[in-house]
């Protein structure tokens with residue numbers, strides 16, 4: 001793969017060493033062109049060709065999203081963000097008082113608050129303690145032994161430490177214990193391979209604006225078809241039902257697939273963007289992207305360590321991701337990130353560390369710019 005060529009799709013590289021794909025990513029010129037295609041259509045023809053242009057693209061992108069995670073397109077719904085997908089699960093399962101949800105204290109708030117919100121229904125959320133940015137599998141195993149545990153909710157990659165969970169192993173534990181498995185995949189989808197069937201994932205949600213390199217406000221939600229009927233949609237509307245363009249006949253026969261969770265008019269512009277973004281990822285190949293990103297993060301970690309930085313991200317085999325978190329000597333990480341920003345290096349500060357998160361189009365020059373700025 002000639003990664004150098006991919007750089008030309010990201011004009012942001014002319015101005016910055018953009019190392020914040022774990023935050024909000026820039027879009028490629030390919031996604032920009034898709035948005036222009038949408039706005040051109042909307043401006044010149046409105047909804048005249050709604051079926052041929054909009055509906056056709058929505059269903060094409062659904063199939064591409066399904067391909068990305070190894071799912072049936074029927075199991076994919078478009079959502080406005082990760083939080084909405086997780087909320088569909090939290091609000092929709094038939095919780096009983098005494099039920100337990102297992103997660104961990106390394107999680108982003110959007111994978112904590114929807115579960116805490118169930119407290120007044122007698123549902124308890126156990127946040128297993130992370131250790132050095134990791135969550136030991138044995139701790140999850142023990143927690144799932146509790147017969148009250150109904151759901152395990154974890155991210156594919158932790159937003160602060162960058163720790164990559166072993167989703168296949170976690171999925172096996174869940175299957176063996178009859179526990180539902182819900183994955184917040186926003187910190188890896190588009191950068192690391194993921195197969196929902198291989199990992200026994202029941203629910204997955206990810207917005208498009210990080211590693212997928214799309215715009216904010218349009219993501220995907222996967223619901224395994226065998227558990228679809230266990231979720232009562234928290235909102236239903238005209239688009240939740242079958243034959244939903246027959247507006248004159250009221251009925252509540254829900255769509256057979258996850259489309260039932262799309263209760264009203266979709267974010268068509270966002271779906272156009274997401275489609276172009278997923279096309280690009282699939283074209284390059286998620287396996288090749290993962291190799292490239294892991295190479296860049298390996299290189300960066302090594303260089304940082306050799307210069308005396310303290311790495312906060314686990315670097316063991318199978319634990320690494322697109323995120324490298326570090327501290328620069330005794331300097332406040334906000335100050336370090338501020339200095340980097342002044343030098344045109346865009347990272348972030350999370351969980352007490354400076355977080356750098358390169359994608360495939362970044363290269364050694366970007367990493368060197370960061371190191372020089374330090």
Ligand SMILES: Cc1ncc(COP(=O)(O)O)c(C=O)c1O
Pocket residue numbers: 022023081082083084108110111155157158159184186187206207219
């Ligand atoms: C792990 C994780 N989940 C969720 C989100 C954000 O979710 P949403 O798409 O709902 O804004 C973030 C954003 O930083 C995140 O890191």
